[in-house]
Amino acid sequence: MRVIGLMSGTSYDAVDAAACDLAHRPGEDGVLHLTPLGMVSEPYPESLRAELAAALPPARTTLADVCRLDTRIGQAFGRLAVRADRELCRGKAELVASHGQTVYHWAADGQVHGTLQLGEPAWIAEASGRPVVSDFRPRDVAAGGQGAPLVSLIDLMLLRGRPGVPAALNIGGIANVTVVPGHADPVAFDTGPGNALIDAAVRQLTGGRLAYDEDGALAAAGRVHEGLLRRMLTEPYYRLPAPRTTGKELFHEGYLQARIAEFGQIAPQDLLATLTRLTARTVADALRPLGATEVFASGGGVRNPTLTAMLRAELAGTPLRTSEELGLPAAAKEAYAFAVLGYLTLHGLPGNAPGCTGAAGPRILGSITPGRRPLRLPAPPPGAPRSLSVRADGPGVRPSALR
CATH class of the missing domain: 3.30.420.40 (ATPase, nucleotide binding domain)
Known part of the structure; x- marks a missing residue:
């Protein structure tokens, strides 16, 4: 058909x-x-x-x-x-x-x-x-x-039978993972923001002229603001048990502004570097306890080399691939x-x-x-x-x- x-x-x-x-x-x-x-x-x-x-x-x-x-x-x-x-x-x-x-x-x-x-x-x-x-x-x-x-369901159909603990990751506005242990039940959930907060910051900083950080260039030019990152990581959503889902009902521009306001002026490039690191960190924090041995990524976030480089660093040696290797x-x-x-x-x-x-x-x-x-x-x-x-x-x- x-x-x-x-x-x-x-x-x-x-x-x-x-x-x-x-x-x-x-x-x-x-x-x-x-x-x-x-x-x-x-x-x-x-x-x-x-x-x-x-x-x-x-x-x-x-x-x-x-x-x-x-x-x-x-x-x-x-x-x-x-x-x-x-x-x-x-x-x-x-x-x-x-x-x-x-x-x-x-x-x-x-x-x-x-x-x-x-x-x-x-x-x-x-x-x-x-x-x-x-x-x-x-x-x-x-x-x-x-x-x-x-x-x-499609992740399970693609990953079932692979050695180790394979995982699928999709980075859209929200990021989600599916993890398939060989001898345990599979797990899937939204990890948190994918591109949502990055895109919201770019739109605000450019007055709507840009919709996203093309090739991660702005984030690559900045430095992570460790104080803001620690504050963002206190979000209770990240500690909810799986299965859990979220969306822009939580991770929107107003949410971002409320947290930035606590730190005064932050350089635009530093803000984007911090938000990009937030996405990489929360994805890796979600995968680490599940013992993922390989990760197949898809979605718009794959086109952001700054994000994928940060994600690779956060995964600390776990191979990061794309869904092309699975045929899609x-x-x-x-x-x-x-x-x-x-x-x-x-x-x-x-x-x-x-x-x-x-x-x-x-x-x-x-x-x-x-x-x-x-x-x-x-x-x-x-x-x-x-x-x-x-x-x-x-x-x-x-x-x-x-x-």
């Missing part, structure tokens, strides 16, 4: 679409085969990005704003789905899986009570003509889970992951890893919006796949390591 996965993360800068062929083969019931077909990405229109930024917590918003955002985000996802079908699938896509845009993750006292992703799937189905699976996270939350990181491009891994989750939903198979999210049990995730043709659900395979086999020579996959 040819599937397009659509993703926009907590950095809300662009929509990514990754296309792939997914198949169970006779006699290999426990293996799902994925052939990458490539990725396309488009930035949000600047006006939409500004409206989204203005509506996110801790800002106040209205239901009218939410309705407009739901529609415009859905339309943006729909346009990219059409492009991905044309350019990557030659017009033969059979399914679209849309994560949507997270705008609120209602977490309190270690429990998630609700989660909201915008991007109305009807617009995607209308534009593409294909059935759409969307709203993946709420069912896991309803079952008592954190609703995240849902990518942990670092920039597209999450979009591919949701393509897999959409495929599982359409086939009536669970898409969560209860031991990682804290849900009461396996659940079929999401809702299905029919396309232009009558909806016919395929017969479920004999059993849920336990491993994911990626064709390493698929289009757009170039194995590499972090340098």
Whole structure:
């Protein structure tokens, strides 16, 4: 089955679409085969990005704003789905899986009570003509889970069977890890800010002229402010037990400003160096007690050499690689992951890893919006796949390591 996965993360800068062929083969019931077909990405229109930024917590918003955002985000996802079908699938896509845009993750006292992703799937189905699976996270939350990181199921399928204690790391606006011990239950959770506070500082320091620290150049020119770093590390979130999740409801510009205010004037480069070190430190602090022996990184943070250098130093000898070595491009891994989750939903198979999210049990995730043709659900395979086999020579996959 040819599937397009659509993703926009907590950095809300662009929509990514990754296309792939997914198949169970006779006699290999426990293996799902994925052939990458490539990725396309488009930035949000600047006006939409500004409206989204203005509506996110801790800002106040209205239901009218939410309705407009739901529609415009859905339309943006729909346009990219059409492009991905044309350019990557030659017009033969059979399914679209849309994560949507997270705008609120209602977490309190270690429990998630609700989660909201915008991007109305009807617009995607209308534009593409294909059935759409969307709203993946709420069912896991309803079952008592954190609703995240849902990518942990795909991490388990990729890492299971590797020697030692392999770990997957995604650095988006928020960073999350999945750790797979050989003789213990897997663990997955959000470690804390990935790029969220770095990006917030860059936007504030440049008056919105820049959205992120390109190539980590500003942080590389600064020195870590040890007092501020120690203050930031007192955040109670870092000491919550797994599974735990967070978002920009906690790690936003106001949060950052309240802590900077305690230290007076800090040079911009020093601030960015400190925040970059904070991300590296909290990721390493999360992985160290779990005994990770290798780490496969993905997400936008992989493109920041200052962050990856700091992370390598904090990991103190634990090899840091990229998800390309597992066959999935670092920039597209999450979009591919949701393509897999959409495929599982359409086939009536669970898409969560209860031991990682804290849900009461396996659940079929999401809702299905029919396309232009009558909806016919395929017969479920004999059993849920336990491993994911990626064709390493698929289009757009170039194995590499972090340098």
